[in-house]
Amino acid sequence: MPDDRPHQKVLKYETVASGIRTLIAASLSPNDALPSERDLMATYGVSRMTVRAAIAKLSDEGRIYAIHGSGTFVGAETSFTRTRKLTSFTEDMTDRGLVASSKTLAVARVEASAEVSETLRIPLGTECTHLRRLRLADGNPLAIENVYLPEGVISIDALKLNESLYEQLSALGHQVCRAEEVIRAINLGPADSKLLGVPNGTAALQVERVGSSKRGHLVEFAQTIYRADRYNFRFVVAREPSES
Amino acid sequence: MPDDRPHQKVLKYETVASGIRTLIAASLSPNDALPSERDLMATYGVSRMTVRAAIAKLSDEGRIYAIHGSGTFVGAETSFTRTRKLTSFTEDMTDRGLVASSKTLAVARVEASAEVSETLRIPLGTECTHLRRLRLADGNPLAIENVYLPEGVISIDALKLNESLYEQLSALGHQVCRAEEVIRAINLGPADSKLLGVPNGTAALQVERVGSSKRGHLVEFAQTIYRADRYNFRFVVAREPSES
DNA sequence: AAGTGGTCTAGACCACCGC
DNA sequence: CGGTGGTCTAGACCACTTC
Numbered sequence: 001m002p003d004d005r006p007h008q009k010v011l012k013y014e015t016v017a018s019g020i021r022t023l024i025a026a027s028l029s030p031n032d033a034l035p036s037e038r039d040l041m042a043t044y045g046v047s048r049m050t051v052r053a054a055i056a057k058l059s060d061e062g063r064i065y066a067i068h069g070s071g072t073f074v075g076a077e078t079s080f081t082r083t084r085k086l087t088s089f090t091e092d093m094t095d096r097g098l099v100a101s102s103k104t105l106a107v108a109r110v111e112a113s114a115e116v117s118e119t120l121r122i123p124l125g126t127e128c129t130h131l132r133r134l135r136l137a138d139g140n141p142l143a144i145e146n147v148y149l150p151e152g153v154i155s156i157d158a159l160k161l162n163e164s165l166y167e168q169l170s171a172l173g174h175q176v177c178r179a180e181e182v183i184r185a186i187n188l189g190p191a192d193s194k195l196l197g198v199p200n201g202t203a204a205l206q207v208e209r210v211g212s213s214k215r216g217h218l219v220e221f222a223q224t225i226y227r228a229d230r231y232n233f234r235f236v237v238a239r240e241p242s243e244s
Numbered sequence: 245m246p247d248d249r250p251h252q253k254v255l256k257y258e259t260v261a262s263g264i265r266t267l268i269a270a271s272l273s274p275n276d277a278l279p280s281e282r283d284l285m286a287t288y289g290v291s292r293m294t295v296r297a298a299i300a301k302l303s304d305e306g307r308i309y310a311i312h313g314s315g316t317f318v319g320a321e322t323s324f325t326r327t328r329k330l331t332s333f334t335e336d337m338t339d340r341g342l343v344a345s346s347k348t349l350a351v352a353r354v355e356a357s358a359e360v361s362e363t364l365r366i367p368l369g370t371e372c373t374h375l376r377r378l379r380l381a382d383g384n385p386l387a388i389e390n391v392y393l394p395e396g397v398i399s400i401d402a403l404k405l406n407e408s409l410y411e412q413l414s415a416l417g418h419q420v421c422r423a424e425e426v427i428r429a430i431n432l433g434p435a436d437s438k439l440l441g442v443p444n445g446t447a448a449l450q451v452e453r454v455g456s457s458k459r460g461h462l463v464e465f466a467q468t469i470y471r472a473d474r475y476n477f478r479f480v481v482a483r484e485p486s487e488s
Numbered sequence: 489a490a491g492t493g494g495t496c497t498a499g500a501c502c503a504c505c506g507c
Numbered sequence: 508c509g510g511t512g513g514t515c516t517a518g519a520c521c522a523c524t525t526c
Contacts, residue, residue: 049293065422065458067458086481178309178481179481180478180479180481181477181478181479181481182476182477182478183427183449183476183477183478184449184472184476185429185430185447185448185449185470185472185476186429186447186472187431187445187446187447201431201445202431203429203430203431203447203448204429204447205427205428205429214311214314226429228428228429228430232426232427232428233425233426233427233477234424234425234426234427235424235425237330237422237423237424237425
């Protein structure tokens with residue numbers, strides 16, 4: 001594919017969403033009312049459904065909220081709404097205004113342990129690529145990451161340690177587009193606490209992620225341990241409108 | 245409004261969503277394809293938009309996922325997908341198949357501390373209702389909950405300890421319909437660890453929640469500490485389809 | 489009663505995937 | 508190429524809130 005970014009189709013609802021974002025930034029405060037959907041139809045010359053698609057998107061992002069019969073309003077200002085977008089460590093840090101780096105602690109070809117084989121649903125003992133890295137934000141240790149990838153996904157020889165793992169997976173047709181995450185609290189052991197620079201036994205957040213490709217193939221099992229004093233999860237939840 | 249549950253309008257897209265859920269439970273496995281949207285239109289005798297509303301709902305719940313140009317598929321089986329639905333402790337436990345109960349540790353009228361006043365955006369020293377409870381699942385200690393409510397929301401005298409806090413708030417017109425949550429890991433202190441029945445210093449998950457009503461009024465500041473060995477967060481994240 | 493968002497129809501064309 | 512989901516139109520009626 002020699003062409004770069006030729007077309008980049010402009011979606012109408014994106015145009016509307018962008019316009020609303022600008023409007024909010026320029027002249028609205030939290031809990032101020034947005035123009036009505038019918039006003040927006042006229043303003044942008046689009047159908048109601050297109051306006052609603054834009055509103056749905058912004059609502060998903062937590063920027064606005066709608067009240068049936070009353071209007072649509074600017075959401076309460078929240079420092080940074082941690083949405084449930086799937087991000088790489090680097091993207092996550094960039095979003096938080098930090099510079100990500102990493103130090104490779106180990107990279108090896110290993111046989112799938114019981115945990116790894118069950119999680120990735122591959123036979124016990126299948127060859128896997130194991131990558132262990134210390135992750136830093138602005139140069140300070142933030143997390144320890146253990147990633148397991150089945151041999152069929154990426155071989156240890158093909159792995160380039162200086163490039164984004166997610167981009168390499170994408171290039172190989174194994175883009176992670178969906179993941180299941182579990183968040184736990186653990187007490188750090190001696191080795192991990194030393195790496196992160198905190199006392200033995202300090203509480204930390206452990207995030208286990210099982211990533212799958214569009215096809216539903218499980219391509220990644222990542223276990224990341226974050227320093228609790230420097231990392232937390234923040235997100236917005238909403239009640240189902242219908243019941244109770 | 246003396247009437248109870250008179251009509252309960254049946255939404256068509258709910259009917260479709262329910263049918264799809266049944267279909268999945270009855271005869272589909274993870275990553276199996278669902279009928280196409282046009283098939284579903286014919287099956288349920290509805291328009292395409294209604295089918296898509298049903299699919300959007302199930303997709304939000306993490307039960308299915310769509311691939312442009314290919315089809316819609318059953319999501320990977322996950323013991324229990326912790327969605328970002330806003331739930332009370334009781335609802336949460338019921339979802340997990342456990343019986344919730346609680347023991348009130350303290351209930352008092354207090355003046356807003358710096359943290360509470362900043363979080364709920366009320367003047368320092370404003371009278372608040374403070375409720376501290378030990379939460380149990382199947383009779384075992386699971387969490388310690390501290391809730392702060394501004395005096396204007398619910399008075400300490402009106403508070404009924406045996407009834408659901410969320411239902412009481414609803415009845416007063418302060419239904420919590422949106423919340424911002426922060427999840428952290430902490431080391432338990434002597435008092436909390438004793439309450440939860442674990443050794444001093446054990447890691448625990450701390451969830452801070454700021455709940456707001458439809459109007460955007462902040463009505464609740466809840467800080468809940470969960471036993472890490474019995475509670476974790478599990479959810480599905482998806483990559484934005486558009487970029488990167 | 490007037491205005492709002494919520495649901496719904498019956499079409500249409502586009503972009504993407506697999507054969 | 509045919510089938511899929513993604514976007515979009517131009518209407519309609521309903522449920523809810525506000526006056």
